[in-house]
Amino acid sequence: MLGYIVPSYGKLSASDLGRYRRFYCEGCHRLREGYGLASTVLVSFDMTFAHIALAAVAGERLEKAAERRAPLCVFGRCAQDSEISERVAACTVLSAKWELEDDRVDGWSVKSGLASVALGRAIERAERAHGDLDEAIGRGFAALRSMEAEGRADAVAMGRAFGRPMAEALAGSEGSPAARLLEGMSAAVYVLDAIDDLEDDFASGAYNPYLEASGAFANKRAYVERNARELAADVREAMDAARSAYLEVRGAAGDSAGILDNIIYLGMRDSAKRVLSGERVSAGDLRTLLCRRDRVPPPR
Numbered sequence: 001m002l003g004y005i006v007p008s009y010g011k012l013s014a015s016d017l018g019r020y021r022r023f024y025c026e027g028c029h030r031l032r033e034g035y036g037l038a039s040t041v042l043v044s045f046d047m048t049f050a051h052i053a054l055a056a057v058a059g060e061r062l063e064k065a066a067e068r069r070a071p072l073c074v075f076g077r078c079a080q081d082s083e084i085s086e087r088v089a090a091c092t093v094l095s096a097k098w099e100l101e102d103d104r105v106d107g108w109s110v111k112s113g114l115a116s117v118a119l120g121r122a123i124e125r126a127e128r129a130h131g132d133l134d135e136a137i138g139r140g141f142a143a144l145r146s147m148e149a150e151g152r153a154d155a156v157a158m159g160r161a162f163g164r165p166m167a168e169a170l171a172g173s174e175g176s177p178a179a180r181l182l183e184g185m186s187a188a189v190y191v192l193d194a195i196d197d198l199e200d201d202f203a204s205g206a207y208n209p210y211l212e213a214s215g216a217f218a219n220k221r222a223y224v225e226r227n228a229r230e231l232a233a234d235v236r237e238a239m240d241a242a243r244s245a246y247l248e249v250r251g252a253a254g255d256s257a258g259i260l261d262n263i264i265y266l267g268m269r270d271s272a273k274r275v276l277s278g279e280r281v282s283a284g285d286l287r288t289l290l291c292r293r294d295r296v297p298p299p300r
Helices: 014-035 037-042 045-058 083-106 110-118 120-129 131-149 155-171 177-196 198-204 209-213 220-226 228-252 254-276
Strands: none
Touching: 014 037, 014 045, 014 083, 014 120, 014 254, 037 083, 037 120, 045 083, 045 155, 045 177, 045 228, 045 254, 083 110, 083 120, 083 131, 083 155, 110 120, 120 131, 131 155, 155 177, 155 209, 155 228, 177 198, 177 209, 177 228, 177 254, 198 209, 198 220, 220 228, 228 254
């Protein structure tokens, strides 16, 4: 399983690993029950982290779901009904909606076109049920588009502007530690993804703040080696903000503290090391595979 906001699995206790898997599976089951089978391809590590963090702050504990015989685990039942799990599932679907719209604006893509059709009904349900999340995520994408139009090259600031509206909508408040935690993690993911996608974005003509700030671009490995200190500083800036916010809520994390500690202090560190070494990390994300891999470059 690939991604950025992932645990360092080998350093999780058996109980924490089991708990993490229950949250991950709960996200998949919640998507299927609320938004249909097709939506389960969207289950992601970033939203699993958001679910764990928000449930911990709210004092929710995820119980193990009742066993159910089914040909595929995706048909398992949710462990419990909760507003947090429902809103995280809706946010997952609506984030995909806006990613697909962003892809459409950048250029025609066969995969994103097919994904839009497959997910159309799920997106309509999420829009009707959670208009506030839809509006918030849209504002994040609009802010990012505006900064791109200005030629901005501050990846951390762009990641924060992109993630802040969604983080505040999910956390239910502006500027709260939980909102700042999610915003910081979003900024870190934006930075890592921008580094990870350097070659794809260069080939497709897609906007990338690091390409905007650079001169000649040969390849990702050469760019990363040449700018290693600056790139590491960007990742550290975003993660320091997330960790500072996390320390304010850690006391309420309860049984989830071990998982959150692992992801924030070990898993994200490992992801950053892999990206900064030139390794491709995000290629295994199913939602990423639905978008941006066969894009027709926009006209210059």
